Amino acid sequence: MTRVLIVDDEILVRISLKTLIPWQANGFELVGEAENGRQALAMLETCPCDIVLTDIRMPEMDGIELMSAIRAKWPGTRIIVLSNHNDFEYVQRALRMGANDYILKLAWVPAELLEKCMDIRNDMEDELIKHDEERQLAFKIEQLEIETKEKQLRKLLLKQGTSVETDNVLREFQFNNKEQVYRFICVSIDNYQQIAEESRFKSEQLFGFTIANILNEILKKYGGGELIEVKNGRFAILVERLSEDMLIDMRSAAATFAQVSLSFGIVRDAMKLYDLHDAFVKAENALNARFYDKEAHFMYDFEKSGTDSRMECFQEDYWSELIDGGHSERLHTALLQWYEKQKQTDVSPKVIREKWLQLLFLFEKKLAYIGKDLYAVPSYNGQYPFDVIRNAETLQEIVAWFGGWAVLTIDYMRQSAKLRYRSEIVEVMNLIQKEYQTSLKVADIAKRVGFAESYLSVLFKKETGEKIIEYLTKVRMKKARELLKDPSYKIYEISEMIGYGDPTHFSKYFKKIEGVFPLEYRKSALNSLENHDNI
Structure with missing residues (x-):
C-alpha cells in the first residue's frame, strides 16, 4: 500500500480529501492527518509516508517550511501542494523546491487528484526498479572486480610470476606501493575431504563460499586484507600486520557458524607481492607440520627436506616376517615403534606416506600368494588403504587405521588360505x-x-x-x-x-x-x- 498523509489547517478540506476518494480500493493507505507542518513532521517521525498532500498557508509551520524539512530528512517522499487562487507565487516556489504537483482546493476534482497520486506511485515504482537494477549492476561489477583480482593473485600464488606479470597486477588493482610488505598465512580446513563427502553444504562451491564469507568478515574486523581461495579447502591471506587474535577469531567463527576446524601455516618474515609464490610454498610447508602433530593449529614456516639420514630404508624382510608370523600384537607394537621413529625424522609427509605405501605393497605381495589382492580385503571402518595413506591429514590417523586394517588383513589371509565358499x-x-x-x-x-x-x-x-x-x-x-x-x-x-x-x-x-x-x-x-x- 502507498502511504498518504494529509496536512491542512481547514477541517472541511481534510474531511473532503479523506472521504471523496476511495483510497484503499486503489491501493493507498491514509496514515493520518495534521493541522500544520509541525504536527506533520511529528507524525512522519513515527510513520514515514510515500506521498504528502499539504496546504501552503498554515499556522505554526507552513507548507514551504514543511517541504524543506521533508526534503532534508525524507528525500524520497513525494509532495502534492494544495493551494488557493492567490497562492500562485507560493506554488511556483514550492515547485522549484521539488514539489511533484499541485491542485487548487476550490476547484479540485477527486478523480483528477487520484490520477495524480497514481502517476506519482507509478513513477516511484519505476524509480525503485531502476535503482534496484543499478544496485544489482554495481554489485555484479564489484564482484567481478573482486573475482578478477583474486584470480590474478591466485596465479601469482600458484606459479612464480615474472616481474612484468607482477607489475601488471600491482598496477591493475591499484597496489600503489611496490615496496609494501605483507604477512602471509595459508588457511586449511581440517578434515576437508570427509566434510566435502558428507555434503553438509550441498556442494563444495557453497562450502568454500561459506568459509570465505566467515574469513572475510573477521578480516574486516582487523583492518582488511586480501583473501584468496586456492583449492581443496585451502585459502591464502595477505595482511599488512599479523594478529594471532585474528586467527583465533577465525577458528572460533568457523567452529561456531560452519562447525569446522581451521589450521594456519604462517610465514615468519614479511614479504612483497613479488615473493607471493615463495611465501605460499613456505606456508604450505608450515601446514605440513600438522601431519606430525594432530593438536597443532598455528604453525610457522620451517624447512622439511626430502630425505633424512635418520630415515631408515624400508626393511622388507623384517616386516615380511611379522606378517607371515601372524602375530597381531607384535605387528601392532612394531607399527607404533615405526610411527615414533617417523615422528622424529626431518622429512616431508610425502616421504613418510611413500614408506607406508611400501608396507601396503608388501601386504599386496602376500595376498597374491593365495590368489587375492588388496581390493579383496573388506574395508576397515568404511575406509580403504590407498585412500587413508594418500589423504589422511596426520601420521597418527594413518597408524591408527593401518594397525586395525593390518590385523583384519592377516586374519583374512589366514581364513582365505583354507576357505571354500558355498x-x-x-x-x-x-x-x-x-x-x-x-x-x-x-x-x-x-x-x-x-x-x-x-x-x-x-x-x-x-x-x-x-x-x-x-x-x-x-x-x-x-x-x-x-x-x-x-x-x-x-x-x-x-x-x-x-x-x-x-x-x-x-x-x-x-x-x-x-x-x-x-x-x-x-x-x-x-x-x-x-x-x-x-x-
Missing part, C-alpha cells in the same frame, strides 16, 4: 564377474540364485566378510583401473562400461577406494608406464 556364494560372485557392467541390483541377483534378498545379503556377508554391493563395487573398480590405463577411453565412457550411468558417482566411489580421482589415477598410471618403458 556354491551359492560362488554363483553370486561369478554372476557379478560376468555382468558387472549392467545395472545389477541385489534384488535381481537374489532372484536369479533363488534366495530371498535379505537372506542372501546376510549369507554373503557371513561368508565373505563384506556386503554384496561392496563386492560389486570392487569388481567394477578393478575393471576401471585397467581401462584407465588406456588413454583412448574418456572417463564417462569408462563409467558406462563398468555399469555406472552417472560419471560423478563413479568418480566418487573410485576416490573412496583409491584415494585419488580417476583422472589423477590415469596420469599417475601412465607416468609409471612411461618411466618403466624408459628403463
Whole structure:
C-alpha cells in the first residue's frame, strides 16, 4: 500500500480529501492527518509516508517550511501542494523546491487528484526498479572486480610470476606501493575431504563460499586484507600486520557458524607481492607440520627436506616376517615403534606416506600368494588403504587405521588360505564377474540364485566378510583401473562400461577406494608406464 498523509489547517478540506476518494480500493493507505507542518513532521517521525498532500498557508509551520524539512530528512517522499487562487507565487516556489504537483482546493476534482497520486506511485515504482537494477549492476561489477583480482593473485600464488606479470597486477588493482610488505598465512580446513563427502553444504562451491564469507568478515574486523581461495579447502591471506587474535577469531567463527576446524601455516618474515609464490610454498610447508602433530593449529614456516639420514630404508624382510608370523600384537607394537621413529625424522609427509605405501605393497605381495589382492580385503571402518595413506591429514590417523586394517588383513589371509565358499556364494560372485557392467541390483541377483534378498545379503556377508554391493563395487573398480590405463577411453565412457550411468558417482566411489580421482589415477598410471618403458 502507498502511504498518504494529509496536512491542512481547514477541517472541511481534510474531511473532503479523506472521504471523496476511495483510497484503499486503489491501493493507498491514509496514515493520518495534521493541522500544520509541525504536527506533520511529528507524525512522519513515527510513520514515514510515500506521498504528502499539504496546504501552503498554515499556522505554526507552513507548507514551504514543511517541504524543506521533508526534503532534508525524507528525500524520497513525494509532495502534492494544495493551494488557493492567490497562492500562485507560493506554488511556483514550492515547485522549484521539488514539489511533484499541485491542485487548487476550490476547484479540485477527486478523480483528477487520484490520477495524480497514481502517476506519482507509478513513477516511484519505476524509480525503485531502476535503482534496484543499478544496485544489482554495481554489485555484479564489484564482484567481478573482486573475482578478477583474486584470480590474478591466485596465479601469482600458484606459479612464480615474472616481474612484468607482477607489475601488471600491482598496477591493475591499484597496489600503489611496490615496496609494501605483507604477512602471509595459508588457511586449511581440517578434515576437508570427509566434510566435502558428507555434503553438509550441498556442494563444495557453497562450502568454500561459506568459509570465505566467515574469513572475510573477521578480516574486516582487523583492518582488511586480501583473501584468496586456492583449492581443496585451502585459502591464502595477505595482511599488512599479523594478529594471532585474528586467527583465533577465525577458528572460533568457523567452529561456531560452519562447525569446522581451521589450521594456519604462517610465514615468519614479511614479504612483497613479488615473493607471493615463495611465501605460499613456505606456508604450505608450515601446514605440513600438522601431519606430525594432530593438536597443532598455528604453525610457522620451517624447512622439511626430502630425505633424512635418520630415515631408515624400508626393511622388507623384517616386516615380511611379522606378517607371515601372524602375530597381531607384535605387528601392532612394531607399527607404533615405526610411527615414533617417523615422528622424529626431518622429512616431508610425502616421504613418510611413500614408506607406508611400501608396507601396503608388501601386504599386496602376500595376498597374491593365495590368489587375492588388496581390493579383496573388506574395508576397515568404511575406509580403504590407498585412500587413508594418500589423504589422511596426520601420521597418527594413518597408524591408527593401518594397525586395525593390518590385523583384519592377516586374519583374512589366514581364513582365505583354507576357505571354500558355498556354491551359492560362488554363483553370486561369478554372476557379478560376468555382468558387472549392467545395472545389477541385489534384488535381481537374489532372484536369479533363488534366495530371498535379505537372506542372501546376510549369507554373503557371513561368508565373505563384506556386503554384496561392496563386492560389486570392487569388481567394477578393478575393471576401471585397467581401462584407465588406456588413454583412448574418456572417463564417462569408462563409467558406462563398468555399469555406472552417472560419471560423478563413479568418480566418487573410485576416490573412496583409491584415494585419488580417476583422472589423477590415469596420469599417475601412465607416468609409471612411461618411466618403466624408459628403463
